[in-house]
Amino acid sequence: MPGTIKEVAERAGVSITTVSRVINGNPKVRQDTRERVYEVIKELGYVPSAIARGLTLGRTHTIGLILPEIADGFFSQVIRGADEAAVRQNFHLLVSTFHSHRSDEELSFRLLGEGRVDGLILMDPTLGDDFLMEFHRSSFPIVVLCKKIKYTNCKYVVIDDLQGAYQAVVHLIKHGYKRIATIRGPLDNYDAFQRLAGYKSALKDYNIKLNPEYIVDGNFQWEGGESAMHILLDLVQPPDAVFAANDPMAIGAMEAVKKRGLSIPKDMAIIGFDDIELARLVTPPLTTVHLPMYELGAMAVESITGMLKGKSTRRKNILKTGLVIRKSCGC
Amino acid sequence: MPGTIKEVAERAGVSITTVSRVINGNPKVRQDTRERVYEVIKELGYVPSAIARGLTLGRTHTIGLILPEIADGFFSQVIRGADEAAVRQNFHLLVSTFHSHRSDEELSFRLLGEGRVDGLILMDPTLGDDFLMEFHRSSFPIVVLCKKIKYTNCKYVVIDDLQGAYQAVVHLIKHGYKRIATIRGPLDNYDAFQRLAGYKSALKDYNIKLNPEYIVDGNFQWEGGESAMHILLDLVQPPDAVFAANDPMAIGAMEAVKKRGLSIPKDMAIIGFDDIELARLVTPPLTTVHLPMYELGAMAVESITGMLKGKSTRRKNILKTGLVIRKSCGC
DNA sequence: TCTCCTTGTGGAATCGGTTTCATAAAATAT
C-alpha cells in the first residue's frame, strides 16, 4: 500500500487530476508542476493501483491462459512463450488448467465474466465449438490453440503438421533413401492424419510410388512404434528409412531396430515428430520435427494484444514446424 | 460484459444494496426478494466484477508466482501444485519469470504495488535478503521457495535435502552394500552441501567409517558424473554402491559403469537425486530421491492464503523428499 | 394505545483511479 493518488495530490499541493495527468504522461502539465509531482511520487514510493485503473478503464492488462495440463514439456513451453510475449507488451498472465471439478464454462466464465482478464487463450482438444460460440457473443478476445474453429469467429493458432511431415520425408528422400516407410498415429487423430498426408504428399512430389505395405499403424506410444517397426523389418523388402508420426513411436522403433542387431542410421534411418526432450538423449540422437510451442504461446498473446489495440489480426494463424537434424537420419 | 449490479437492481426493482446482499449470501433479505433477484441475475447472466470487488475489498483473490524459468520440469511442477492449491482456495495464479530486461524489484513492485496480487511466491536462488527486507516492510504476504531467509520474517518453504540424501544412503546400507561412495555437487552450492551432509550422517549412524576416497567431486552435470565414476572405478578398492548428488551425474556415472562392461546394479548400485524425467527412462531405471516440487507450490499457496485469512502459519516449512525405488539400487 | 425491538430495505459514502467540462490565468491577436 504505497499511498494513493490523493495523498500524492495533497502532498504536492495539486489536484488528483493533475497527478493523474502526470502519471499518464499527459503533456498538458507545466514542467515545474510535473517535477514537483514526480518528486512526491518518488518520495512516497507511490504506485498507481492497477485495480482502480482497471475499474475505470475496463482493462486489466491481464490475459488468461488455460491449458489442459501445466507440468508437461509442451505446455510449459507454451506458457513460457506466452509469458515472454506478455512481458513485452506489458501484460500479465493468469494461468490455469481446466480442472475436473469445475466445468470449462465455470472457469472461463469467472475469468471473463468477472473481468479479471482482457482476453483468453484456450487450449483444449475437447473444446466444443458450441461452447466457444457462446463466449464469442461476448466479443471477448479469445484465441484457441491447436484447433480449428468452424462456427464462430474466434481466432486460432495451429501448427502446420502437414508441412512438418512433408519436410521430414523430403529430408529422407534427399538423403537418397529409396524405401521410405511411415508409422502413423491413430486414425481418428487429426494430427496423425495431417502427418500422414504430409508423408504422402512428399512421396508424390518426388515421384516415389506409394507402397501400402510401408504405411503401418501405430498408437502414438513407444510400444506401438516398436511393434510397427518389427512388422516393417519382417517385410520381404524392408524399408531403408522410417518416418514415425511422433517421437515416442520413433524411439520405440529405434529400440526394435537395435534389438535386431541393426544399426541406425546405417541400416535404417529414422525421423520422428514432436521433438520431445528425450529425442536428443537417445542414441543416436533422434532427428525429428520440432513443434513451435513457444511460438504458439507467444503468437496467441500477440494476437490477443493486437485485438485489444484494435488492430485487425488475422483469424487463423499457422505456425511452421522446424526440422531438427540430429543423427538418426544419417546426417 | 454481463451487466452490472445496477442493472440487476433496476430489473428486480430493488436497490443495489439488496442485490449485493443476495450475491454475498447475507441472510437479511426476505426469501421472495432473494428469489426475484436470483432470477434476474440468471436472466441477465450477471457475474459480479472481480475488479470492482477488488477495489472495495482490497483483495484480488490472486497470487503472484515468480519463477526463474517456466519451461522446466521442476518449475512447471511447482506451477501445477500452486495452481491446484489456488483453485481449491478459489484463488487465481499470476505467473511470471524474472526477466533479464527488468529488475526483480520492478516486477515485484508492479505486482504488489499495483495491487494486482494479494500475495507473492518467489523462487529465485539469487534473491538477496536485503531485497526481501524492503518488501517485507509492506507487510505483504510473501513466501520464498527453496531458500532460507535470515533477516526478515518472510515465510519460506524449503526441501529437506539432507533427509533425502540420508534416506537414499540408508537404503543402500540396508541393501547390504559395504563400500558406499558419493559423487557430490559443487562445493559452493547449498543443496550439494546438504546432500553430502546427509550422506555422511547416514554412514555415521550406521557405524560405517567414512572413506575420503569415496567422496568425489562432480559438477552437477552428466560429464562430471561420468568422470567421477571413472575415478571411483580406478580405485584399488572400488565402491559397490554410489550415491550421486543429482540425477544427471548419476546417469553419467551409469554410462561410465556400462562402458567398463560392468553391470548395474550387480557390480555397482547407483542412486541419484532429483527424480528428473529421464531417471525412469534410462536402463536400468534409476532409483532416486524425488523432490516434492508439486507440494512446494501447493504449500506456498496455502501458506499465503492462510496468511490472508489471518491464520498464523509457520514461518518455515520443510518438505520431505521421497525415495523412488526403481532398479539401479538392486531392488 | 403507545413505545421498543426486529427485520428488511435503500441512500449515500467509499475504494482509487480517469475523464469531461468549466474556469482562471496567460499569451496572442486586433
Next chain:
DNA sequence: ATATTTTATGAAACCGATTCCACAAGGAGA
C-alpha cells in the same frame, strides 16, 4: 486596451462493487 485564443488546473461525475447508517413496517411488551 480590449477581445480572443491557448494553456494549466481543478471540481465533479463515473467505473462497479461493499457497507455504514438511517428508516419504515410489523410484532411484542407494557
